[in-house]
Amino acid sequence: MDGVKDILIIDDDKDLVQSVRIILERRNYGVRVAYNGKQGYDKIEAKPPDLIILDVMMATDTEGFDLAYKLKQLPEYRNIPIVMATSFPQAMAEQGPEKFQHILGESWPVSHFIEKPIDPEELLSVIEKILTERDKEQ
Amino acid sequence: MQLGYELVREQLFFRKELIERLPWLIRLRWIAAGTGLAGCAAVYFFRHTLPPPPLVMILFVVLLYNLFFRLIWQYVPPFKYQKDLPLADSHLINARDVQSFSNFAHLQISTDLLFLFLAIYYSGGIYSPLSNFFIFHIILTGILLPPASCYFYGVIVFLLMGTLILLQQWALAPIYPVWLQDGLFSNESGQNEIIIRYFTMITVILVTAFLVTTIKLSLRTKGRELLRLSKALDESNSKLTALYEMVKEMGLCSEPKALMDSATRQAARIMGVKACSIKLMDEQKGTLRFASIYGLSEDYTKSKESIDIRKSSINRKIIEGSVFAVGNIEEQDYFQYPEDIRKEGIASMICLPLRVDKMVLGVFCVYSDAVHFFTDSNIQFFALMSDLTALEIEKLNAQLNRNWFLQKSAHQLRSPMHTVISMLKILRNGYLGPMNARQEETIERCNKRIEMLDSLISDLLRLSISRANLSPDALRPVHAQRLLLSLSGLFEAQAREKGVEIAFQIDESLPSVMASERLFDDLFSNLISNAIKYTQPGGRVAVSLTRSEEDKLRFEVTDTGIGIPEEAFPSLFAEFFRAENAKSYTESGTGLGLAIVREILDRLKGTISVRSRIGEGSTVTCHFPLR
Structure with missing residues (x-):
């Protein structure tokens, strides 16, 4: 085993974080959690995870996106895959006020979108697929 | 430059009157010469005196040259174009043509004056009963031509008559007897009377010229003012129309x-x-x-x-x-x-x-x-x-903000619910250890209720957005058939899962309609999902999208489902309404689907009709105007 895969969950909903943690730990992933973007970034700086599960709307409507963009601009973190979990469907982002428009102009900084409520099997298969592909690339 | 153009336009406007009066002058001459000849005949008939032969001849010559003028009007350009032109378009004539019209008027009036003078000469000179007819010419000139022309003809009359009197006084020209002198008029008078008569006539002519030109000038000033006013009105009208178009265009923007x-x-x-x-x-x-x-x-x-x-x-x-x-x-x-x-x-x-x-x-x-x-x-x-x-910017911003607020509220409501659903899934999937059958059933019920709450929130959100006319969708040409084709796989899967047969009949050549894909998506989903939902396994659902006989887009869903009871019809489109048989058939359903459909139809200017028989099935038909 090439070590335990380290997954960072960033979401302000503690119950949801707990649920995801249960799902991931059952598959023997190493799980770290953060409850906002700043905390998440600190944990990434401390040790870059193998994958990030990120919520969109936290303290601000775009906190998740803002963090994702920030990471994509930094070479050392650019390649960390991000799974974005949101009950904020893409269509809504298209309809939202201008503050969302700038996001749509650029490519999504995210490997995969997963819609809440999270389906455990779907989440696990997405994570597995992304991590396998990443291992192959390396 | 603009000033010059405006001046020409104004002149053209006033020359319209001249152009209208020219054929009238020709018609008037037929009547005048005709009446003259009839008068001669009447005098001969009643008084048995022959009119002076030159007078009769002059009248015939007048008829002859009037025919000539008539032919010019009819066949010589630019006059000949004029008669085909509607009056409102007379401004299309150019300035050079206007000069031709003016010349034509001068030609007619001077010819008339000459022949009137001859008629006066042959019927008794200054005593002739015809000598007052000069006034008519002065009035006509005053109406048709510029004031100077009016005075010019007045002076011509003054000179012609003066010369005639002098020539006759000096016996250089013969004096013809006054026509009808035996009965009505007499020239048995002296030199003083001739002078008085002459100057009275000239005064009458000049005063007439003065009055006619003054009246005409004041009318023209008013006309000019009117013209200026109508131009200003025209300008502000076109500006306001443009402004209206601008506001209309802004109102259609969704961003x-x-x-x-x-x-x-x-x-x-x-x-x-x-x-x-x-x-x-x-x-x-x-x-x-x-x-x-x-x-x-x-x-x-x-x-x-x-x-x-x-x-x-x-x-x-x-x-x-x-x-x-x-x-x-x-x-x-x-x-x-x-x-x-x-x-x-x-x-x-x-x-x-x-x-x-x-x-x-x-x-x-x-x-x-x-x-x-x-x-x-x-x-x-x-x-x-x-x-x-x-105002338009503010209106749109307010609309977007309200819209955003609604979406945000929905998100806030759904977030905790999604967490609960996620947690229930962990329980159901055994991540926290096995459960006994009763626990599992209870969790299953919790899950079902919370999923219903989720669809209720989605439907409420949709409805409140369209009800408040906050939909951010700008209407644009949409090919409904393409959208339905792309969604058909989804409905086929839904139907298969339930054991219901579904058939699509889609006319792929349909033109586009003004709509948004999201609205059509909601409409199709609501009506087709309803049909599948309320049809028992083994039943059939038929969906068709065609062009109706009235040349409208026609969307129809027919099912062999549970049907709608008659008493439910009046409230079918009311919010939260579910027919009794629907409630007992399935628990799920928010009662908002058809209310959303109605809102969409309002937005797209469509109509809907429902036919149903309990236990046999229903047919829902929608019509939309094609583009």
């Missing part, structure tokens, strides 16, 4: 950027200027930024990307509410970067605050490449335009 782009483009077009811009204010930062630009180069706007209001006294004043108008950029030393402005080819400009009541949204400017381009009325009109634009 602030598109709205402002439409405003700047239209404003530049309506004002007839080279460029227009909108800068929006960021109150917190105290800056102005270009939000929409029409006709200005990127170089120009880039250097002023963000304007600090505190540092720019001009912009500060505009935001405080004053109009900033510069007639000639060169003359005033206002600008921080006059070079840029010069390079851009801007010579004059006006800037106004974009505001709703006292709230300032930004600054609206128009730029012209001509100096002193903007007049007071121009500025006033631009202020109106700017107020309307500000």
